[in-house]
Amino acid sequence: MADKSAQKTTPNISSVVADVLKSIEREREQEIVSRRFGLYDRKETLEQIGELLGITRERVRQLEKVVVTRLKQSAEKGEFAELLKLQEVYVQNLHSMGMASRVSDLSAKLTATNTKIDQAQVSFLAMLSPKLTVLDENDFYFLAVAIKSEHPDATGFKKQVDKTVAVIKKIGEPCGIDKVAEELGDKSVAHARALASISKQIATLNGRWGLVRWPMVNPKNIRDKIYVILYENGKPLHFNDIASSIKKSSFKRRDVTTQAIHNELIKDDRFVLIGRGIYALKEWGYKKGTVADIITDILSKSNEPLHRDEIVKRVLKKRQVKETTILLNLQGKPQFKRVAKATYELSEK
Numbered sequence: 001m002a003d004k005s006a007q008k009t010t011p012n013i014s015s016v017v018a019d020v021l022k023s024i025e026r027e028r029e030q031e032i033v034s035r036r037f038g039l040y041d042r043k044e045t046l047e048q049i050g051e052l053l054g055i056t057r058e059r060v061r062q063l064e065k066v067v068v069t070r071l072k073q074s075a076e077k078g079e080f081a082e083l084l085k086l087q088e089v090y091v092q093n094l095h096s097m098g099m100a101s102r103v104s105d106l107s108a109k110l111t112a113t114n115t116k117i118d119q120a121q122v123s124f125l126a127m128l129s130p131k132l133t134v135l136d137e138n139d140f141y142f143l144a145v146a147i148k149s150e151h152p153d154a155t156g157f158k159k160q161v162d163k164t165v166a167v168i169k170k171i172g173e174p175c176g177i178d179k180v181a182e183e184l185g186d187k188s189v190a191h192a193r194a195l196a197s198i199s200k201q202i203a204t205l206n207g208r209w210g211l212v213r214w215p216m217v218n219p220k221n222i223r224d225k226i227y228v229i230l231y232e233n234g235k236p237l238h239f240n241d242i243a244s245s246i247k248k249s250s251f252k253r254r255d256v257t258t259q260a261i262h263n264e265l266i267k268d269d270r271f272v273l274i275g276r277g278i279y280a281l282k283e284w285g286y287k288k289g290t291v292a293d294i295i296t297d298i299l300s301k302s303n304e305p306l307h308r309d310e311i312v313k314r315v316l317k318k319r320q321v322k323e324t325t326i327l328l329n330l331q332g333k334p335q336f337k338r339v340a341k342a343t344y345e346l347s348e349k
Helices: 004-009 013-022 027-036 046-053 057-076 081-096 103-110 116-128 154-171 177-184 189-198 222-233 239-248 258-267 291-301 308-316 323-332
Strands: 100-102 132-135 144-147 202-205 208-211 271-275 278-281 336-340 343-346
Touching (some): 013 116, 027 057, 046 057, 057 116, 081 103, 081 132, 081 144, 100 189, 103 144, 154 177, 154 202, 222 239, 222 278, 239 278, 291 308, 291 343, 308 323
Antiparallel strands (some): 132 144, 336 343
């Protein structure tokens, strides 16, 4: 949603774009700029525009370069008064956003609808603004804009984003952005957050930042989402509660059935059934197996027979079951032998 305070002082972005285009004398060049930057419709390639205008792809590229250079020079000379006013609003917002931002986030502050066309217009005007640096989108970076005094050119801008990725790789696990800032040697947490958000190699979830391949910040399937829910709760949960938590979460796709959740819990070794429909993370120290298996493990690790109360106590740390279930297993399974009153050891011993 657009920032109301910004809207009061911001010249109408579409009007500024229209004024800039009107300053281009030839209609054909206006068409090239409009279509190449997607100012009123989707962005078009050099080939598409060349075919439409009956000129070569290379000629389209040449004309685009010449016109954009001329527009930038005009902006530097102060010939676009409304653009320069808008530039100050950009700078003001970017200061509060960490000196840099994805264009989509900046557009959300400056426009009411934040459509792809809104973002294209915001980006186009930023590119012409003398105080701003624009980082084009590719496989590694989101379309972004920064204050030129902080990031003088796109090359240096990229290096700062890449350095942020390297720091997160070095940390080796999801963490808070304050730790990323500390490792970067950046006094501004907001600036570190802005750099991290611009990289397509980094993801964030619930305050944690990490590489996109890490499930804790970018869960891609049901199993990863189950893991995140259990990890964040820090305790075993019934599969119904896990399903409910996923539906209430901020995950991109959270419309999953309870049966699907249960099926994935059964298949994945990261999850251990510790009670009727209750699952825990294996990394918490839980092991797969029946109550009898747990009793066997406890007695095998003991150097002496154990009283049934002690056995119950230890089993309950690993399983959420009734005490009577433990006692029935203890008394009814042949692998357990009573050696004294209410005291047991393994039969093989």
